[in-house]
Amino acid sequence: MERAEKDALVSTLNGVFADAGVVVVTHYSGLNVAELSDLRRQMAEAGASFKVTKNRLAKRALEGTPAAEIADLFTGPCAIGVSEDPVAAPRVLAKFAKDNEKLVIRGGAMGETVLDEGGIKALADLPSLDELRGKIVGMLNTPATRIAQVLSAPGGQVARVIAAKAEQGDAA
Incomplete structure (x- = not known):
């Protein structure tokens, strides 16, 4: 790889590290091409990306970014x-x-917060942003539904009382 290519790669990686919501560092030794392709496909479907990096270039790219503290993970x-x-x-x-023991999560960063393997797994267990938005919308809609039920209940109760009196009159 020529120096100009390396500089371009470092610049690109620097932008990725600076703009990312989360960076996860992994060891991938032992994964074959099919497994890596499957992982990349899954990541793309989730709106993420997975890239093999050269350690020295990644460490250079981390300089001046919020995730600079994770440079020691690149071994x-x-x-x-x-x-x-x-x-x-x-x-x-x-x-x-979890499904493939050849991929090992080393750690990562979320903004300036350095995360170990446990922190990454804790993030993985959280609901996604879309799921949280759905729950909030559901909570906001629930009171409106309950108000409608309460307001319609008296009319329904009156109708049931009249129907019960009518049935009593028919029985007599």
Whole structure:
């Protein structure tokens, strides 16, 4: 790789590290091409990306970014999972690592917060941003539904009382 290519790659990675909601550092040794392709596909479906990196270039790219503290994680065969949603990349990588022991989660960063393997797995267990939005909308709609039920209940009760009196009159 020529120096200009390396500089371009470092610049690109620097932008990725600076803009990412979460960065997850993994060891991928032993994964074959089919497994890596499957992982990349799963990551893309979740709105994240997975990229094999050169350690020295990644360490250079981390300089001046909020995630600079994770530079020591880049030893051995490393790859990074990145997403804007803080839950997307950790969720896919944790699930893949659970099913395939060749992928090892080393740690990562969410903004300036350095995360160990446990922190990444804790993020993976959180509901996604879309799920949280759905729950909030559901909570907001619930009071309106209950108000409608309460307001319609008196009319329904009157109708049931009249129907019961009519049945009593027919029985007599």
